[in-house]
Amino acid sequence: MSTTWLITGATSGFGRLITERALAAGADVIAVGRRRDRLAELARLAPEGVRITTVELDLTAPEAEQVLTDAVRTAGGLDVLVNNAGYGLFGAVEQIDADEARAVLDTNVLAHLTVLRATLPALRASRGRVVQTSSLLGQFAWPSSGLYSATKGAVELLSEALAHELAPTGVKVTVVEPGTFATEFAGNLRVVSPADVYAPTVGKFLSDFAQLPPEAFGDPGTVADAVMTVAALDEPPLRLAVGADAVDHIRASLVSRLAELDRWEPLSLKATHGAAAGPV
Template sequence: MTSTWLITGATSGFGHMVAERALAGGAHVIAVGRRSDRLAELADHAQQGRVTTIPLDITAPGAEQVLADAVRTAGGLDVLVNNAGYGLFGPVEQIDADNARAIFDTNVLANLAVLRAALPALRASRGRVVQISSVNGQSAWASSGLYSASKAAVELASEALAYELAHTGVKVTIVEPGLFATEFATSLQVVLPHEVYAPTVGKFLTDFSALPATAFGDAEKVVDAITAVATMEEPPLRLAVGADAVGRIRESLRSRLAELDRWESFSTGPVGQTV
């Protein structure tokens, strides 16, 4: 039986690559993205009837209903790859309310809207939810504050969702890529720091812009990971992809555990006790 995949952000990066991989495997793909031309290219290279293209800004009013209708028309859903999002980097203080609202609208609220549209059909099929996060969903650094916050929100919502859906057979996996060669690195929005943040945010952005091409992994590895967890009987809740992601997340977790241990007596001892 042909499986049906709903993939958001299917016009570029991981989303486009996963759509191509799913189509090559014989799936029917509901491909969602803002660029009609890229969706048309995807359909042109696929077997007739295998692609349903939906030009859509998932933050738009009514987007949830559009997606729910598409799933209903397709006759069900087996895999959701909730991938759409964008990067915003700069000092926390300097990111204004409009930009902060925009990244949460796209990376968090629209992600939730897609889930609401897809979950009834996924419960019926005992399907798979693949939430695309980032190493920044587990670890922040100077300049990543708002982006990290948006991905951390997705991660914790997804963790709760996995518990809530456990009895239904629906499996949830959060994929956390490190640095990979996609259009993301060239399309992200950057707020340049004021002088006070030059030693931290400024240095990070300068160092990042000087990274050689070899610092960015082969994006096919992320596609391999996404397609693998989408069909595993017992997939992981979280999957870091890339040596840099594994290393950074491990370092962050060790640091947090060390800090927890160091201050445990302060938290659990008598009031006023010092370490």
């Protein structure tokens, strides 16, 4: 029996590769993207007997939720959502102006919520799968990644809550955390050049990153393969780091956070002694 997938950001990077793999596996696909020419390319790639519906859409547009709801209804339901659209914004936290910050939050966080609202009723009906694309930078931040990490951290935590909320319905949620891969991401990101005060931190990091050799960037097909695997699992992980650098950096961040928690535990307990228990 064929499954139906909805994939955002389907025209480039991980989204394009996942779309190609889903089509090759015989899935019907609702491919969502902003580039008409690339959506047409995907339509031509669809094997005979496989249905692809292309939706040219800016996910931050006011009508986006209704357009996606209508597409799912026309498709007759939905089994897998790959909530993948987004872009990078790098620069010193102080230097990211309000318009830049609002734009990246709209695309990387609020648009994800738009997609979820449009698709979750159908996914509950099918006891389907939600795959949320995050990043290794959803678990920690580097100099220059503050706003981008904030958006991916938001995706991580809203997805964790969503997994708990959907557990009784049978819908499974997985957050995929890719490391550094050779996609079009670098060509599409926005970089704010650092002021002199941030040259030793933000400037150095951006310079060092720009000088990484080609072999430092993994094969993006690895991420697409991982998505195909977790979407088929009966009990998929909540989080899946993909790439050796993602595993290493996330592990180092978690170890560092645990060490800090242990180091300052006496002060934490002293500060809260006698205080009423409960969340802040």
